[in-house]
Amino acid sequence: MNTDHNHDMCKAYFAKLSEFIDQELGDDVCRDIQKHLESCGCCNACLETLKKTIQLCANIKDKPVPSELSRKLKHMIRHRI
Amino acid sequence: MIKNNTQGLVPDEDQALIDGIKRGETGLFETLVDKYSPRLYNFGLKICKSREDAEDLVQESFINIFRYVKDFRQEASLKNWMYRIAASVCWKMKRKTGSIKEKDLSLEELMPDHHASPEQVPPAWAHEPVAQLLNQELSGQIQNAISRLPTPYRLVLVLRDMEGFSTDETADILSITPANVKVRLHRARLFVRDDLKEYYEHRP
Numbered sequence A: 001m002n003t004d005h006n007h008d009m010c011k012a013y014f015a016k017l018s019e020f021i022d023q024e025l026g027d028d029v030c031r032d033i034q035k036h037l038e039s040c041g042c043c044n045a046c047l048e049t050l051k052k053t054i055q056l057c058a059n060i061k062d063k064p065v066p067s068e069l070s071r072k073l074k075h076m077i078r079h080r081i
Numbered sequence B: 001m002i003k004n005n006t007q008g009l010v011p012d013e014d015q016a017l018i019d020g021i022k023r024g025e026t027g028l029f030e031t032l033v034d035k036y037s038p039r040l041y042n043f044g045l046k047i048c049k050s051r052e053d054a055e056d057l058v059q060e061s062f063i064n065i066f067r068y069v070k071d072f073r074q075e076a077s078l079k080n081w082m083y084r085i086a087a088s089v090c091w092k093m094k095r096k097t098g099s100i101k102e103k104d105l106s107l108e109e110l111m112p113d114h115h116a117s118p119e120q121v122p123p124a125w126a127h128e129p130v131a132q133l134l135n136q137e138l139s140g141q142i143q144n145a146i147s148r149l150p151t152p153y154r155l156v157l158v159l160r161d162m163e164g165f166s167t168d169e170t171a172d173i174l175s176i177t178p179a180n181v182k183v184r185l186h187r188a189r190l191f192v193r194d195d196l197k198e199y200y201e202h203r204p
């Protein structure tokens, strides 16, 4: 276990987890977070559930356009222009 | 905003469509609707409270798109410009229905209390494949959580994680800073994550 591991550090890293997942952080910060994750089960569990949440959101299926709406849109084109 | 240096225009997969419409080929409006109404309708479903509102949003968006496309200056791609219109229609609709003050999301509240509930290992659902998890019930659960997000957060999460826009594109569509997109996105994701955690913890 990391000796300098404390709640404040978790808090600081917790704020950056999305940017970490999206690879929007610099190499240094990335390395720090990676290292922290290896020693902190809480933050790691947080990361894994957050990643899964993002994947789930991205994979929700689209619905087809109701034919009534398509009809209205075509009608709009014909009568407005 | 990414600009092409020589013309100040963003390269656009819809260039032929834009050119045709600007030449007055109004028949191309139908092409525009065929191509983008599925996208805008599903965007509407994710950001509106009901299917009826989503349909209104699509119609109102296309009215504005038809009206202003002739003046479209290509500072963004056509697709992004259409999303910008749809997002502003969303805000207008919200204002019209009477604005209930929405709560802000604080990071503090979304942060798990490490001392109270020390979850040291990821729960089982974090390891299961998406295809296995994502049945109709879970889709409904997630959509419900998204619908409970305050509007500024919901718009960012939907654009970034569901519609596939980058941080910069999302910032441009919503006229906010990229830093603001990142802050809102993180909190919105954590909010949905908390809801999923709760869902799995209380499942029989």
Ligand SMILES: [Zn+2]
Binding pocket: A009, A010, A013, A036, A040, A041, A042, A043, A044
């Ligand atoms: Zn930690």
